[in-house]
Amino acid sequence: MKCNEVKKNLMNYLDGKVDKELRLLIEGHLNKCSTCREQVSLLNGIADLYRKDSPFPLPQSLKEELTLLIKKSCKK
Numbered sequence: 001m002k003c004n005e006v007k008k009n010l011m012n013y014l015d016g017k018v019d020k021e022l023r024l025l026i027e028g029h030l031n032k033c034s035t036c037r038e039q040v041s042l043l044n045g046i047a048d049l050y051r052k053d054s055p056f057p058l059p060q061s062l063k064e065e066l067t068l069l070i071k072k073s074c075k076k
């Protein structure tokens, strides 16, 4: 799996919305790729901040923005 594929699925991964197979692929990539690991902890931090202030799930618009941000940061 490539970085951009991981990043494309990262929000869903953090939401627990990926199937087992995809989850394993993403986790396998994260073990090898520090760049993507950083993105995950960054996203997790943002999601946690949001969750603390609100009982609602992340709005779709915010998810899309974060996904765009991550894609921009990917140069591989």
Ligand SMILES: [Zn+2]
Pocket: 002, 003, 006, 029, 033, 034, 035, 036
């Ligand atoms: Zn990567």
